[in-house]
Amino acid sequence: TQLLEQSPQFLSIQEGENLTVYCNSSSVFSSLQWYRQEPGEGPVLLVTVVTGGEVKKLKRLTFQFGDARKDSSLHITAAQPGDTGLYLCAGALLGYSTLTFGKGTMLLVSP
């Protein structure tokens, strides 16, 4: 059983469209992170959220941590081809110091 469920697994959209990626769990997390990974490279951190209900914005990307700290979402406005990549959510369970990763959402943005 996957602790962190990401959906959708794959998303193919046109430039300019909006999209939302979800990361859900039945467990409570002390913090949750979103990483982006490009082919042939390691993941790179986009954001960390630690407070239930927290919303963070990074240019066209909006991240939200659920009130109960069991879920998170990533919303991209007006997607661009440069947004193409694998988006990974990762969380730390309460009382644990290591991260658990979701399987990822592969995003393809076509011009």
Added chain:
Amino acid sequence: DAEITQSPRHKITETGRQVTLACHQTWNHNNMFWYRQDLGHGLRLIHYSYGVQDTNKGEVSDGYSVSRSNTEDLPLTLESAASSQTSVYFCASSESSWSADTQYFGPGTRLTVL
């Protein structure tokens, strides 16, 4: 600039051979991690270390070992490589043991076990 490097980037080996993957970071971070990434499984933690002489097992540690003799390096050893260990391996480091701290990842090593 500080960085984290992995070598080799690609490795092909045979079943039963011992293989060591290198990870070197110049961030001077105390914490280092090894993950494997497979289709359908995402990133899974193999071993991690919070400092010199400290090592801990992760979710999928069977068949792997690590040792930490200095701050900069955490080599990952496959004692007797198996085909199930064909994967892409990532090393990462972080400054603190706080779970929400940024992990900096290396470029990965693609290992094929024939």
